[in-house]
Amino acid sequence: MTQRSxxxxxxxxxxxxxxxxTLYLDTHPTDAAALNAFSKFSKERRELLQQYAEQFEPLCPxxxxxxxxNQSASNTPYPGERHFPWIDGPLPWEGGM
Amino acid sequence: xxxxxxxxxxxxxxTKTCPKTAQxxxxxxxxPDGELAASMRYLSQRYTMPCRQLGGLLTDIGTEELxxxxxxxxxxxxxxxxxxxxxxxxxxFDAYYIDHxxxxxxxxxxxxxxxxxxFQSKGDAVTDLHENLAAEQKxxxxxxxxxxxxxxxxxxxxxxxLREREIVHYQRFGEALEQVKARLDSKNFYYFNPEFDKHxxxx
Numbered sequence: 001m002t003q004r005s006x007x008x009x010x011x012x013x014x015x016x017x018x019x020x021x022t023l024y025l026d027t028h029p030t031d032a033a034a035l036n037a038f039s040k041f042s043k044e045r046r047e048l049l050q051q052y053a054e055q056f057e058p059l060c061p062x063x064x065x066x067x068x069x070n071q072s073a074s075n076t077p078y079p080g081e082r083h084f085p086w087i088d089g090p091l092p093w094e095g096g097m
Numbered sequence: 098x099x100x101x102x103x104x105x106x107x108x109x110x111x112t113k114t115c116p117k118t119a120q121x122x123x124x125x126x127x128x129p130d131g132e133l134a135a136s137m138r139y140l141s142q143r144y145t146m147p148c149r150q151l152g153g154l155l156t157d158i159g160t161e162e163l164x165x166x167x168x169x170x171x172x173x174x175x176x177x178x179x180x181x182x183x184x185x186x187x188x189x190f191d192a193y194y195i196d197h198x199x200x201x202x203x204x205x206x207x208x209x210x211x212x213x214x215x216f217q218s219k220g221d222a223v224t225d226l227h228e229n230l231a232a233e234q235k236x237x238x239x240x241x242x243x244x245x246x247x248x249x250x251x252x253x254x255x256x257x258x259l260r261e262r263e264i265v266h267y268q269r270f271g272e273a274l275e276q277v278k279a280r281l282d283s284k285n286f287y288y289f290n291p292e293f294d295k296h297x298x299x300x
Contacts, residue, residue, distance in 0.1 A: 008104065008108075009108070011104065012104065012105075012106070012107070012108065015102075015106075016106070016107075019106070019161060020265065022157055023154070023157055023158065023161075023265065023266070023269050024269070026150065026153055026154040026157055026269065027150075027154060027269055027272040027273055027276065028272075029150070057103070058103075059102055059103045059104055060100060060101070060102045060103070061100050061101070062100075089103065091103075092103055092104050092105045092167065092171065093105070093109070093167070093170065093171035093174050093175070095108075095109055095110045095111065095112075095171070095175050
């Protein structure tokens with residue numbers, strides 16, 4: 001497994017936890033344990049998305065930064081050239097994670 | 098509004114072309130119990146829900162269903178993206194190929210086009226939540242039908258994930274129904290339409 005796919009898998013796992021907790025909290029909005037878990041995982045998710053975007057392509061619009069994204073210059077038609085990094089990386093349905 | 102996140106909710110890595118399987122799985126894109134109908138059902142129902150919490154839950158589940166639609170489409174795409182003319186002819190995918198080549202188009206396994214009549218948005222929270230509970234169970238049944246006849250583990254894994262999500266959504270809708278009932282007259286929960294007879298819903 002490449003470093004890229006390892007990081008992507010971690011983001012998937014943590015995002016799944018955040019998503020599932022969101023639905024649970026929608027119907028149990030005062031559950032203390034779920035609130036704590038949500039805060040913990042959601043913070044971790046933000047950090048992971050940021051780290052991933054610095055090394056590879058940004059996964060969400062809020063992570064897009066032409067000057068700090070994709071420092072490994074992978075999966076980009078413009079290596080070494082200042083460009084819009086939102087276009088970098090494979091499309092999600094292309095597989096090969 | 099929505100913001101796109103450039104990843105699948107669950108990874109799809111299918112390496113073996115199989116148009117026949119694609120033709121079956123496409124039902125969970127545009128079929129009667131598919132993910133397109135699921136997302137449109139919840140995202141349409143949410144506006145008139147009698148309490149804010151319920152509108153929020155429908156938004157979040159409807160949004161996740163859009164992600165599931167994307168997983169199903171990624172599976173169909175990967176199963177058909179390297180088709181040879183011979184595979185098109187022999188695998189039962191020929192009729193679909195004539196109209197759509199290998200593009201994604203929402204239809205049921207039997208070829209019936211996607212139709213908004215697959216879901217209801219009835220404007221009664223009790224009615225709509227029962228519709229949603231049934232929809233999650235129907236989708237689970239379809240995933241089980243697919244899992245029973247598909248053998249490739251690369252295809253089974255995401256289908257298993259999607260099946261499990263139907264169960265979680267069923268649970269959440271069940272809880273939501275109890276919460277709506279708690280705000281109605283316990284002597285006769287079903288006598289009023291909580292979305293229309295608003296004075297009967299305790300705030």
